[in-house]
Amino acid sequence: MAGKKDNFPLVLLRGAGQVFFMENALTGLLFFTAIAYASYATGIWATSIGAILGLTIATLTAQLLDCDKPSINSGLFGFNGILVGVALPTFIAATPQLWFYIIIGSALSTVMTATFSATLTKSWGIPGSTGPFVLTGWLMVAGAYSFGALDVTGDSPKLVSDYVQGAASIPGNIELMQIFFRNIAQVFLLGNEVSGALILIGIFVASRQAGIAAALGSLIAMITAIGMRADPAVVIQGLYGFSPVLTAIAVGVIFLKTDGKVIAYAVLATIVTVFIQGAYDAIMSPIGLPSFTAPYVLTLYLFIAPKKLFAPHPHQAVTQHLVKDN
Template sequence: MGGGTKTDSGESMGDPAYLAPWNRLVERNVVARFFDIYFRGAGQVFFQNNPLTGLLFATGIAYGTIASGTIPVLYGFLIALFAATWTALLLDLDDASIRKGLFGFNAALVGVALPTFLAWNGILVGYILLGAVASVIVTLALTAVLGTWDGAPLTGPFVVTTWLLLLASYHFGLVGRLPSLGPPTLPAASPAVPAGLNALSFADGFFRGVAQVYFINDLFTGLIFLVAIFVNSRLSGAMAILGSFLGLFTALAFGADPAQVYQGLFGFNSVLTAIAIGSVFYTIGWRTTIITAFAAIATAVVAAGLSTALSPAGIPILTSAFVITTWAFLTAKKSLAPKHNEPVAESLFGRQDGS
């Protein structure tokens, strides 16, 4: 495959021991290797470099789209992830990055987002393919630019690519827009409405907050996603729980529209921020947990602000609140990262690789 350092085994990527038989098959069989890359790409949306986790995410997407009658979202996911994976292989990109699925996850999100906001037809399939390939190129560009500051593209390539495609759809008559997209409106203040809080609605919003990372508005999909994360990393799973809870709680505390809150629309960006800060980019420790909680709360506020700012353009915020907030915390990492911390989280949750 691509240039760069060859990854010879799953063990060298820090895979859990239970994947050893699968990894041996991957090294011998080119078809298995492709699907290994494919499902790792699906897993990387939540920072999980694990093909089983990615397969469970795909299962959750399939369940959620079938249950809600939005099967085109599943089709878009499968098509975009396939196209991006092949694009990375054909361009002979860095082999280690390909093996970890790092060129696939932004395309996977493009694939679920476009059918969420645009009508399904043959034109949209071409649009999805265009977006999937473009996301690989944008990933390379942002990686080069952000590398100067030791930053990571995160889901920035997905956000940029999808925003441009959605904005372009207003000029393309053959690209049909669904009611979920726009129309552009001037910002308006939300009235103070009682949240009607109860345990059932809170749990509903909590799990939907996890599912909405893939734009699936389904409680059971959120549960499947959480199980998938825990399969790979107990720490990441704990951070996902923290992020969804704090995003939901913050929105309710400030009086956001309960209908949007309980659909998980204020939780999914916070989920990604919490996983990124609490289990990927910062050193494990009690201080990092505090920073993670603050970042998750801040992300919910940023999401509300971006929703207001983007409403005149008629486009959704997608995962931009997560990207902006996490970039800010990565830039500030040198001054905020714990220097002498007790390995409390390590003993409680285990390492991120699931061991």
Template structure:
């Protein structure tokens, strides 16, 4: 595997076109913090599989188009070359494109929005990164959340851009109560797998396995933490009485998966105390997901990965200083 990566790097060094593809793949991998083109290739394969599995290939096209636009915008626009090289301008755009493809009806204006949003996500990511630099915390996927929310809300003002996939705006009500007994094994495993695939807005167990494989080729601890985060999320959400469809569909687990990886290994160390801190953050993210789902219901907006962003920011700002 190392030889494959080295050979690809040599090819990228000799060809601007291959370098561009390399950066795009790294951007895909950066959705889950991995600066690895092979990881990105697995992720792209999972996205394409997940889109075709539900007969929605235009969703994958929207995500990849936004990724390409953002990668090109950051390069031509003169943004930080080191950040561009490792794909840090691409991951928010990829998620934004997938969100617009998922929640907006397809059409010419839809793809115009995807292009504009992909380019704009670069500006948002850079601005957020500069603002947070003084606090030594990363922007995470806030660039995606802010860009997607802006463009999804704008769809209500344009007749040529129907938002057929957005949630119906309703006042929050009580959840459908579920039993506190453990989920059936099949439903539990499905919830765990879909919690991972829903990071990329995909409802596919095969896609989830590809995402885990992509993580594992770059970082086995990250893959294990993603799996652990999904298990914690499904268990906590179910025991708290969340609606069954949300639990088994992974819709309360994708943000906790990201929190577990971020706090457990990317921005922390997998020591016993570090893992306990990450696990606590993962539990809180489940609660934040339910809270933001309810808080945004009157606006008909999905929470996206904002629960992960909010909780991870707070836990990083509050993390204990290393022992002397």
């Protein structure tokens, strides 16, 4: 990892890939394609521009702060920034101050990445993962309510097909397919099944195991959400699935060594994430904040802390996803 080339565009693409734990520039390129496709489909390009801006600022901030160079080159200081850059224009109307806001928010996400590494990871081996994005996103969206120069537009669906009317409580086959792929696309806040397919391909390009975990995570989330009779209009947008998909990959493949016991543990974690998604929806909606990937982050922190109960993971695989503390 220390030998990774310090080519800035490649570093940025790896940062995009790390949203799904993939240190792979081609994967990152496919993810960017997915974001751009959704912008093309909706005609809203602020999210794509925000993605590039957030990723760039977050990575540059890490360089200016002299953060751990191999971690930077692996993209580990970029993936929270790209999510901040996509999320803020999704919930806040584009004004000049929004771009200033994204710049500060992306830099903040890098500071938080260093902080989570120096605390959670250092003391307890818990990866910060997208925790910095969630906390930054909450603070920035909440703050936007206080500033006249920023206008919170809410998390109204961006695609016409997202407006579900009279959805049957048992979705049909086409809807099930849409849910399956949107569960993956919504990690990037995209309610678009084509984007979801592009992202899943991107994951498979880098890791077959992670691709399978993503697919199974999406399936388990879909079954659990429907079985618990969650609001069909929300389920069909993929909003019950994106956090569980991340949980399935993280707990099942990335941070623990896959075996029978870990697979059972990951299934439990994935179901728990669906329940926590329901909890966050009930708690956050009244205060006008989206839950982002918080259900995944909380589940990850809770399920990874007691990792010594599991067989030791080959050194390299784990450390490559943990930000080093210089």
